[in-house]
Amino acid sequence: MTGIFRRHWPGQSDRPALALHCMLASGSYWGGIAGHLGGRVDLSGFDMPGHGRSDDWTPGPDDPDYHTAVTRIAASFITRPLDLIGHSMGATVALRLAVAAPEAVRSLTLIEPVLFAAAPDPDEQARDRQMQRLLSEGRREEAARGFVAVWGAQDFDDLPARMQQQMIDRIHLVAAAGPTLSQDRADILRKGGLESIHAPVMLISGQQSPPVIHRIAGALAERLPDVGRATVPGAGHMLPITHPEQVAGLIAVNLDRA
Template sequence: MTGFARQWGQGPRKALFLHCSLAHSGAWQGLVRALGPGFHITAPDILGHGKAPAIDPAKDLHDQCYQAILPHLPEGRFDAVGHSFGATLALRLAEDMPDRIRSLTLIEPVLFAAAKGSGEFGRYRQVIAEYDRLIGQHSREDAAREFLRLWGAGGGLDDMPEGQQRYMIDRIHFIKASDDALFQDSANLVPRLGQVVAPTLLVQGELCQPITSAIVDRMERDIPETTRIRVPGAGHMVPITHPVPVAQAVLDLFARAG
């Protein structure tokens, strides 16, 4: 296999969990605990994270991350759950292999290209401009601080333990490397939203970035069978900060999907 994957449970129902940028597969621990027994969950480290190999800057980022998770797919049909960048990989699985995906959960998906035409796309480009400037100047620590101000779980970089700070700073280039995938839709995900046949759960935090609402609006409109929830008091890191309501919504989806 490529890289490393955590495994939880030996239950009959198989699921694949794909984490957000700057995290690793262990970020799912709280949600897995809230889901309870009955599942066999596989959570790989996405390229450039955890124990996975580094990304290759000469290759399309989404393509290489996608190819690296394929060896970790559970056998047969399974539920795909993704958060943020991981949600774009889960969506690609649902579009590419509809016969394998029993249900699809997209938590705070950051497929910014889905918001084109909403007005929020251009506004977010302005919001992220300071991060772009700092990363362009190779000010990695300041770029990480600015990015986490926008997308973190509160407290920011300076309130994290030193080891976690270093982990974030060392990987902050991944955010800029994902521009083609997220802003330009290099994997051609947006035009294929209507091809998703799996029952789909769309999760956002009540305090999410405005562009996230625009993205989820487009997905709710184009994906044929969707349920949408907003978690009160939560931001982008909702599966980590509010695992219980997210787990309940996921369990409800699993029950509907059969």
């Protein structure tokens, strides 16, 4: 796909890494993580379609779903084994890549992967239905407010007006990724898939994140051959932004394990 804005934080040239951001944000927030890593990896990233400085997502009738489109873009960055880092939906893309090509992953750090199919949750299912209903009725701001109330770092009303509008404009992308995350249409959880990842994996959660996040981490950890789990005290879902030093420290632990 054209119109994708690439990001790069230079570091150790023989240690490439790729970082994948969450929904309704951009790759820019990995800059804080890169700073705390101090050049230990040569970190690349990109803004997902419809996010940050990338072009809007305007799929044609024969184009893939949103999650698949993002996964293909991420795969285009991989030319040799690398350290793969993902947050929220970005973490599910990272996991999808690792299952598809475990030999391409040197280490895998998953920060709050929202693969809800791994731990079906009635509350999340209700939130999905609510979002679909609001979007079908054209109530985009209410949908964005509801999403941020659960997954954001601060109240919607405390965000700058420009950021509020960006979230309203993009909220349909959250719904577009929903089936892959809640129904595992990408078959990430297929038999033998997680078990094939022999690179060291680190699962990072925020202490104050929704309970489903911790259940997902537990379900994934049960199947991964080489896995560590960490919880950041006082943090919520947006911990790469709110707690970059702690998150970078945990990423570094996993880098050392590779």
